[in-house]
Amino acid sequence: MTPIICANEFDICVSMPDFVTWAEDEHLPNADLAAALKCMGIALDIIELYTRYFDATPVGTGDVHIYPGTESASLLVIDLYRDPTDQLDIVSVSLKIEPAAMPLALPHLRGFFDAAECQVAFRQSSHSQQLRSLIDESRYPAPVDESGYQQQLIAHI
Numbered sequence: 001m002t003p004i005i006c007a008n009e010f011d012i013c014v015s016m017p018d019f020v021t022w023a024e025d026e027h028l029p030n031a032d033l034a035a036a037l038k039c040m041g042i043a044l045d046i047i048e049l050y051t052r053y054f055d056a057t058p059v060g061t062g063d064v065h066i067y068p069g070t071e072s073a074s075l076l077v078i079d080l081y082r083d084p085t086d087q088l089d090i091v092s093v094s095l096k097i098e099p100a101a102m103p104l105a106l107p108h109l110r111g112f113f114d115a116a117e118c119q120v121a122f123r124q125s126s127h128s129q130q131l132r133s134l135i136d137e138s139r140y141p142a143p144v145d146e147s148g149y150q151q152q153l154i155a156h157i
Contacts, residue, residue: 008097009128010109015118016053016089019046032115036108039101040074042067044156053080053089060084060147064134066155072098074105077134081144081151088118094131 020027029046037044044067053062062081069075075096082089097105113122133139134153141150 005126006099006102007124007126008099008102009125009131010093010095010097011121011123011125011128011130012093012095012109012113013090013120013122014093014113014116016050016091018112018116018118020050030112030115032108032111036105036112037076039105039108040076040095040097041069041072041101042074042076043070044076049078053082053091057082060144061149063152063154064140064142066135066153068155068157069098072101074098074101075131075135077131079134081149084147090118090120092130094128094134096128096131 019030019033021030022028027047027050034046037046049065057080059082062079064077064079064081067076067078073096077094079092095109097109110122113119137153140153143149144151
C-alpha cells in the first residue's frame with residue numbers, strides 16, 4: 001500500500017486586524033485562531049502580538065517570529081514586516097501542524113481564514129517552501145530592499 005503524504009503545512013496571508021475581534025471598545029483574540037493554536041499546543045498571546053505589531057513595529061521594520069508547540073512538533077512562523085506601501089497591514093503566517101492535531105486544528109484554521117475580511121491566501125501542502133525559507137537561520141539578518149531594514153529571526157521558546 002502506498003503511504004499517505006500528510007498535507008500538514010500551511011501558508012496563510014491575512015490582515016493583522018483579522019487576528020482580533022472587537023467587542024465594544026475591547027479587542028479579543030479571534031476565537032477560531034485561538035482554538036487552532038490551542039489544538040496545536042502553541043502558546044501565543046494574540047493580543048500581545050497584535051499590540052506589538054501596531055504599537056511597537058514602525059512601518060518599514062518587522063521581524064520573523066517562531067512559536068513552537070510546547071509539547072508537540074507543531075510550529076507557527078509569522079512575518080511581521082510592515083511594508084511602507086501596505087495599507088491593509090498584511091501579514092504572512094506559515095504553520096506546521098502535527099498530524100495528530102490536524103483533525104482538531106484544521107476546521108478552526110479554515111474558519112479563521114474564511115471569516116477574515118482580507119483573505120489573501122490559504123495554501124495547504126505537504127511541503128511549504130515559504131515555511132522553510134522563513135525558518136532558515138542562515139538567511140538572517142535578511143535585508144529588506146525597499147526599506148534597508150535588517151530583518152531578524154526571533155524564537156519564542
